[in-house]
Each structure stands twice: as C-alpha cells, then as structure tokens.
Amino acid sequence: MIHFKQVSKRFPDGYQALNNIDLNIDAGEMVFLTGHSGAGKSTLLKLIAAIDRPTSGVIAINGHNIVQLRPAALPFLRRKIGFVFQDYKLLFDRNVYENVLLPLQISGFDNKITAGRVRAALDKVGLLKKEKAMPITLSGGERQRLCIARAVVHRPLILIADEPTGNLDMAYAREIMTIFHSFHQVGVTVLIATHDASLLEENRYRVLSLQHGKFAA
Numbered sequence: 578m579i580h581f582k583q584v585s586k587r588f589p590d591g592y593q594a595l596n597n598i599d600l601n602i603d604a605g606e607m608v609f610l611t612g613h614s615g616a617g618k619s620t621l622l623k624l625i626a627a628i629d630r631p632t633s634g635v636i637a638i639n640g641h642n643i644v645q646l647r648p649a650a651l652p653f654l655r656r657k658i659g660f661v662f663q664d665y666k667l668l669f670d671r672n673v674y675e676n677v678l679l680p681l682q683i684s685g686f687d688n689k690i691t692a693g694r695v696r697a698a699l700d701k702v703g704l705l706k707k708e709k710a711m712p713i714t715l716s717g718g719e720r721q722r723l724c725i726a727r728a729v730v731h732r733p734l735i736l737i738a739d740e741p742t743g744n745l746d747m748a749y750a751r752e753i754m755t756i757f758h759s760f761h762q763v764g765v766t767v768l769i770a771t772h773d774a775s776l777l778e779e780n781r782y783r784v785l786s787l788q789h790g791k792f793a794a
C-alpha cells in the first residue's frame with residue numbers, strides 16, 4: 578500500500594532530512610514510526626501525502642508512483658489518505674460539524690450525502706453531541722478526536738497521524754489509540770508517528786525507528 582524505494586529528502590537549505598529510505602507497508606497494516614526529535618518522522622509522513630516531494634527515489638501509494646504527480650491529480654491521492662496533523666490545523670471560526678464538513682465540500686460532495694458522512698465520522702470519535710461546539714471550547718483530547726473525524730470523513734484507505742497523543746495525558750492518549758485501532762480493524766492502513774514510548778510498549782504493532790534520516794537496523 579505504501580512503498581518507498583531509495584527515497585531521500587534534502588531541503589533547499591541543504592539539510593538532508595531523509596537518506597535512502599526503503600519502506601513497505603501492506604494494506605491493512607498498523608505501523609508506528611518512532612525516532613528522536615528531528616529524526617525525519619514528519620518529513621516522511623508529508624512525502625506519503627505529497628505535501629512535500631522527495632529529492633530522489635520512488636514513492637508508490639496503492640501501486641501508483643506519486644513522485645511526479647501533477648497538481649491536478651493531487652486531490653485524487655489526498656482522498657485516499659486521511660492526515661492528522663501535529664498542530665491540529667482546525668478552523669477556530671467554524672464549529673465542530675463545519676470543520677469535519679470542509680474536506681467534503683472541497684471535494685465537491687453532494688449536500689445530500691455530506692450530513693450523513695459528517696455525523697458518521699463524529700459518531701466514530703464520540704463527538705456527535707458536540708457538533709455545534711466551537712473548537713476553542715473543546716479539551717485537548719476532544720480537539721484531537723475532531724482532527725481524526727475530519728481526517729476520516731472521506732473514508733480514506735490510509736490514515737496517517739503525526740504525534741496524535743503528543744499533548745495528552747495517558748487516559749486521553751489511550752482513548753485516541755482505541756479510535757485508531759477501530760479504523761485498523763475495519764481494514765484501514767494506519768501509520769502513526771510518535772515518540773511516546775508508553776504507546777509503543779502497550780501496542781504490539783510493527784515499529785519503524787528513524788535515526789537521523791535513516792531506519793535503525
């Protein structure tokens with residue numbers, strides 16, 4: 578489902594964030610990506626969603642090489658991928674419902690089906706009763722659940738999360754992990770970047786460890 582061959586990323590300032598990465602994640606797998614701060618985790622996740630481009634190498638998502646994807650083709654890739662960002666990226670002038678609706682509106686979904694989709698996504702993360710709330714009134718755990726609802730509302734094949742439990746205490750972090758498990762159980766490919774060691778100990782999934790832009794042996 579996610580395939581990297583000899584992928585490198587060098588930023589314009591010359592910094593080499595990823596160095597000849599090979600990676601294979603099968604459809605339906607749930608995988609953790611770990612490593613020190615600055616190891617290249619966020620960079621790797623952004624390459625999968627073509628938010629950023631590699632300097633060299635091949636990245637295939639669901640069998641399609643995305644490295645030279647034309648801008649017009651990006652929305653088709655992005656519909657396959659749900660991305661939970663490290664810094665939430667919520668719209669604070671829109672309520673919970675509207676935040677989740679936005680990706681569907683951008684994709685041009687028919688109004689007849691959007692309400693059902695939005696409510697189904699909010700239900701999965703336990704936020705149905707808060708659909709009219711403004712994000713500022715939500716707790717950190719609720720904001721993170723809102724981000725997950727927004728990421729899955731278009732029913733992606735792949736769910737990517739960058740430090741989804743970073744600012745949460747253990748109880749909230751477990752709650753968030755339970756939500757990711759539930760998507761994994763229905764066949765979604767899940768990739769989670771974290772340096773929260775307690776999460777890694779509690780979950781028996783494959784762990785990929787990045788060190789200075791390379792996978793640790």
Ligand SMILES: Nc1ncnc2c1ncn2[C@@H]1O[C@H](COP(=O)(O)OP(=O)(O)OP(=O)(O)O)[C@@H](O)[C@H]1O
Pocket residue numbers: 588589590592594612613614615616617618619620621772
């Ligand atoms: N646009 C950019 N230009 C230059 N360097 C960058 C850019 N984005 C990231 N970097 C650098 O690339 C390295 C990897 O960054 P990245 O955000 O991928 O690390 P990370 O493993 O996700 O770290 P953290 O756990 O702290 O989020 C860092 O040294 C970072 O400063």
